[in-house]
Amino acid sequence: MKEALQNNPPGEWIPEIPDECIRLHCGYPAPALVPDEEVKAAVNRLLEEEHDLPLHYIGSPKIIKLKEQVLKRLKERGISVTEKEFLITSGACQAIDLIARILLDEESIVAIESPTYMEALEIFQNYTKHLISIPVDKHGLQTDVLEEILEEREQKGLALPRFLYTIPSFQNPTGTTMTGERRQHVLELANRYNFLVVEDDAYGELSFNKSFPTLKAMDQNSRVLHVGSLSKIVAPGMRIGWIAGASEIIHACAWFKKDLNHPFAQAVMAVYLANTDFNNKLVAMRDTYRSKCNVLTSALEQYFPAASWYVPEGGYFVWMKIPGADTSELLTHALAEGVSFIPGQYFFKEQATGTEYLRLSFSYADEQEITEGIRRLGKVAQAYL
Amino acid sequence: MKEALQNNPPGEWIPEIPDECIRLHCGYPAPALVPDEEVKAAVNRLLEEEHDLPLHYIGSPKIIKLKEQVLKRLKERGISVTEKEFLITSGACQAIDLIARILLDEESIVAIESPTYMEALEIFQNYTKHLISIPVDKHGLQTDVLEEILEEREQKGLALPRFLYTIPSFQNPTGTTMTGERRQHVLELANRYNFLVVEDDAYGELSFNKSFPTLKAMDQNSRVLHVGSLSKIVAPGMRIGWIAGASEIIHACAWFKKDLNHPFAQAVMAVYLANTDFNNKLVAMRDTYRSKCNVLTSALEQYFPAASWYVPEGGYFVWMKIPGADTSELLTHALAEGVSFIPGQYFFKEQATGTEYLRLSFSYADEQEITEGIRRLGKVAQAYL
Numbered sequence: 009m010k011e012a013l014q015n016n017p018p019g020e021w022i023p024e025i026p027d028e029c030i031r032l033h034c035g036y037p038a039p040a041l042v043p044d045e046e047v048k049a050a051v052n053r054l055l056e057e058e059h060d061l062p063l064h065y066i067g068s069p070k071i072i073k074l075k076e077q078v079l080k081r082l083k084e085r086g087i088s089v090t091e092k093e094f095l096i097t098s099g100a101c102q103a104i105d106l107i108a109r110i111l112l113d114e115e116s117i118v119a120i121e122s123p124t125y126m127e128a129l130e131i132f133q134n135y136t137k138h139l140i141s142i143p144v145d146k147h148g149l150q151t152d153v154l155e156e157i158l159e160e161r162e163q164k165g166l167a168l169p170r171f172l173y174t175i176p177s178f179q180n181p182t183g184t185t186m187t188g189e190r191r192q193h194v195l196e197l198a199n200r201y202n203f204l205v206v207e208d209d210a211y212g213e214l215s216f217n218k219s220f221p222t223l224k225a226m227d228q229n230s231r232v233l234h235v236g237s238l239s240k241i242v243a244p245g246m247r248i249g250w251i252a253g254a255s256e257i258i259h260a261c262a263w264f265k266k267d268l269n270h271p272f273a274q275a276v277m278a279v280y281l282a283n284t285d286f287n288n289k290l291v292a293m294r295d296t297y298r299s300k301c302n303v304l305t306s307a308l309e310q311y312f313p314a315a316s317w318y319v320p321e322g323g324y325f326v327w328m329k330i331p332g333a334d335t336s337e338l339l340t341h342a343l344a345e346g347v348s349f350i351p352g353q354y355f356f357k358e359q360a361t362g363t364e365y366l367r368l369s370f371s372y373a374d375e376q377e378i379t380e381g382i383r384r385l386g387k388v389a390q391a392y393l
Numbered sequence: 394m395k396e397a398l399q400n401n402p403p404g405e406w407i408p409e410i411p412d413e414c415i416r417l418h419c420g421y422p423a424p425a426l427v428p429d430e431e432v433k434a435a436v437n438r439l440l441e442e443e444h445d446l447p448l449h450y451i452g453s454p455k456i457i458k459l460k461e462q463v464l465k466r467l468k469e470r471g472i473s474v475t476e477k478e479f480l481i482t483s484g485a486c487q488a489i490d491l492i493a494r495i496l497l498d499e500e501s502i503v504a505i506e507s508p509t510y511m512e513a514l515e516i517f518q519n520y521t522k523h524l525i526s527i528p529v530d531k532h533g534l535q536t537d538v539l540e541e542i543l544e545e546r547e548q549k550g551l552a553l554p555r556f557l558y559t560i561p562s563f564q565n566p567t568g569t570t571m572t573g574e575r576r577q578h579v580l581e582l583a584n585r586y587n588f589l590v591v592e593d594d595a596y597g598e599l600s601f602n603k604s605f606p607t608l609k610a611m612d613q614n615s616r617v618l619h620v621g622s623l624s625k626i627v628a629p630g631m632r633i634g635w636i637a638g639a640s641e642i643i644h645a646c647a648w649f650k651k652d653l654n655h656p657f658a659q660a661v662m663a664v665y666l667a668n669t670d671f672n673n674k675l676v677a678m679r680d681t682y683r684s685k686c687n688v689l690t691s692a693l694e695q696y697f698p699a700a701s702w703y704v705p706e707g708g709y710f711v712w713m714k715i716p717g718a719d720t721s722e723l724l725t726h727a728l729a730e731g732v733s734f735i736p737g738q739y740f741f742k743e744q745a746t747g748t749e750y751l752r753l754s755f756s757y758a759d760e761q762e763i764t765e766g767i768r769r770l771g772k773v774a775q776a777y778l
Binding site: 034036037039042044045047048051052055056059060062063064065067098099101102105127130131134239243244245246247263264266267268269270271272273 | 419421422424425427429430432433436437440441444445447448449450452483484486487490512515516519624628629630631632648649651652653654655656657658
C-alpha cells in the first residue's frame with residue numbers, strides 16, 4: 009500500500025486538548041465571526057425555494073452563482089480568470105491535494121517554505137519524499153536562498169522543482185508577509201527555472217492595515233496556481249475553496265475532482281454570499297483580528313521577555329521562538345495548566361529544526377482568554393525552562 | 394501531467410439534457426423521497442443547539458453519532474466492524490477513489506464487471522490502464538469466467554488483480570443481483586488468488602422483495618471492502634458514504650482523506666437519522682421503486698416488443714438491449730422527442746461492446762412520465778431503427 013501507511017494516523021500529532029483548555033493552538037475563525045445564523049437562514053431559503061433540488065448530485069443552479077461571486081471577488085483583487093481557469097474545491101486542502109495529484113510523482117521535487125502549513129506538508133509527502141525547504145524570515149520566503157539552491161541544482165544537473173508552495177501573505181505558521189520585491193523575485197525565478205508557483209492565499213483578505221498584491225495578480229506567464237478558501241473568512245466546516253490558474257491544469261484537477269463535489273454546501277454558500285455585504289463583514293473581521301493580535305503580542309511582551317516573535321500584518325498566527333526550549337515538552341506542561349499551542353516541529357520537514365519554536369493562534373480564543381492563556385504559558389515556561 | 398488529462402472533460406459524455414425532458418437517464422432518488430423538510434429541520438436544530446461549532450473544521454460532536462448510526466445499520470445487516478474498520482467518506486465515490494489511491498499503481502490490475510458503474514470505471518482509469526472486464530448476466534457477475542481468467546493468468550505467470558470491483562445487489566447499470574452461490578464463489582476465488590473485493594452496496598437496501606446477504610457479511614478472511622452510501626436512500630447532495638474493511642486499509646484511506654472531510658454535512662445527517670424512523674422510510678422507498686419499476690417494465694413490454702431486458706429485484710435501473718441499435722445515435726433523436734437515457738457504451742471499458750444497450754432509470758421520473766417517456770422512446774426507436 010501507499011507509503012502514507014507508515015505515517016502517524018491522522019490527528020495523532022498533538023495530545024488531546026481538554027475542553028476547558030484555552031485554545032491558542034487552533035487556526036479556527038473567532039466563534040462570533042462564524043455566521044451560523046446566516047447559514048441557517050441560507051439553508052432555509054434555499055430548501056424553501058428549491059426543495060429537493062439542492063440535495064441531488066448536480067444540485068442547485070445557484071452553484072453557478074457561487075463561482076461568479078468568487079470570480080468577482082478575485083477580480084476586485086486584481087485576479088482576472090475565466091471560468092475555464094477556475095475550479096471550486098472542498099476547501100484549500102482539496103485544492104492542494106488535486107494540484108499535487110496531477111503534478112507530482114514519486115520523483116518530483118517540491119520547494120516549500122520552512123516552516124510551512126502542516127497539512128500541505130503532509131499532503132505533499134503523500135506524493136513525494138523530495139521536498140526542498142526554503143527558509144522564511146520576517147519578510148517571508150527568502151527568495152535569495154531559493155535562487156542559490158536553484159542555481160546550484162542547475163549547475164549540478166539536478167532536477168528542478170515542479171512547483172514552489174508558498175503562503176505569501178500572513179503565512180501559516182509564521183504570520184510573515186512577503187515583500188513586493190520578493191514576490192517579483194519569485195515570479196522571475198519561476199520563469200527562469202521553469203517551475204509553477206502554488207500560492208496559498210487563505211489569509212490574504214485578513215490584512216490589519218494595507219493589503220498586498222497576490223502573486224497571481226502579478227503573474228504575467230500564468231505560472232501561478234492561486235488557491236483560496238472561505239474557511240478563514242466564513243466557516244471552515246462548509247469546505248469551500250478554489251483554484252485559479254492555467255486552464256489545462258484546472259481541467260486536469262476538475263477531472264480528478266469530478267465525483268468529489270459538494271453541491272449542497274456550495275449552494276448554501278452561494279445564497280449566503282448573495283445576501284451578505286461581505287466587504288462590510290471583512291472590515292469587522294480585520295478589526296477583530298487586529299485587536300486580538302495586539303492583545304496577544306502585548307501579553308507576550310509582558311510574560312515572555314526572553315522570547316522573540318514576528319509581529320504579523322494580518323492573518324491568525326504569531327510565531328514565537330523561546331531560546332533553549334523544547335516546545336513539545338512545554339506543551340504537556342501547558343496543557344496541564346489549561347492552555348494549548350502547536351509546537352514548532354510540526355511545521356518543518358526537518359522536525360528537529362522547530363524545537364525552540366511554537367505557533368500561537370489569536371483567532372479563536374477571546375481577548376481575556378488570550379491574555380490569561382499567555383500568562384499561564386509564561387508561568388509554565390519559567391517553571392520548566 | 395497525469396494521463397487523465399487525455400480523457401474527455403467531466404460531464405462531456407452526454408449531450409445537454411433539456412429541462413423539459415423526461416429524465417430516464419439519471420440515477421437520482423425520487424424527488425418525493427428526498428427529505429428536504431427533514432434536512433432543513435436538522436440544520437435548524439443543529440445550529441440552534443451548537444451555534445458555530447458544526448461550522449468549524451472538527452465540527453459537531455454529533456459526527457460520532459453518525460458513525461454509530463451507520464455501524465448499527467451495518468450490524469443489522471450482518472456486518473460487524475469496529476471503529477478502526479470503518480471510515481465515513483464523501484459519498485461512495487470518495488470511498489472508491491481512496492481505495493484505488495492506496496491500493497493501485499500504474500501496473501496494478503483491477504477486475505471489473507462488464508458493464509459497470511461509469512464513475513468507478515473512470516476513477517480506476519485515473520490510476521491504471523489494466524482493467525479486466527468480467528461479463529455480467531441475469532445472475533450478476535459471471536464468476537466462472539472470472540475463475541477461468543484467473544487460472545489462465547496464473548498459468549501464464551501473469552499478474553493477478555489487486556481487487557475485484559463488484560456491485561452484487563441491483564447492479565448499476567444492469568439491475569442484476571448476484572446469486573448466493575456466485576457470492577460464495579467470489580470469496581473463494583479472492584482467497585485462492587489472493588485479491589481483495591470492493592463491494593459497492595449503494596443500492597443494497599433497496600430490494601423489492603427479499604434482500605441478499607452482503608459479501609462483507611459472508612466474508613471470513615476480511616478480504617471485502619464494503620462501500621456504502623446514503624446517496625440513494627437519503628440525499629446524494631449530502632455526500633455521505635463509507636468504507637468497512639480491514640483496519641490497515643481503513644487506516645491508510647483515513648490518512649489520505651484526512652483533510653477532505655465534511656463535518657457540517659455529517660452532523661446534519663447525524664441529526665436527521667437520530668430523528669427519523671429509517672426502517673419505516675425504507676419500506677416506503679421500496680414500495681415506491683418497486684411500483685415505478687413495474688410501470689417501466691410494463692411500458693417496455695408494450696412499446697419494445699423486439700427488445701430484451703433484465704427484470705430487477707431492486708435498485709434504480711433497467712438494462713435494455715435493442716438488437717441492431719446504435720443507442721448513442723438513438724439518444725440524439727430521443728432528446729429531440731423529450732426523453733433521456735444513458736447509452737450502454739459508457740458502462741464498458743470496451744465501449745463498442747455497449748452499442749446495442751442502454752440504461753433506463755425508473756428512480757427519478759414519476760410514473761406518468763415513465764410511461765410517456767417509454768412511449769416516446771418506442772416511437773423514436775421505430776422511426777430510426
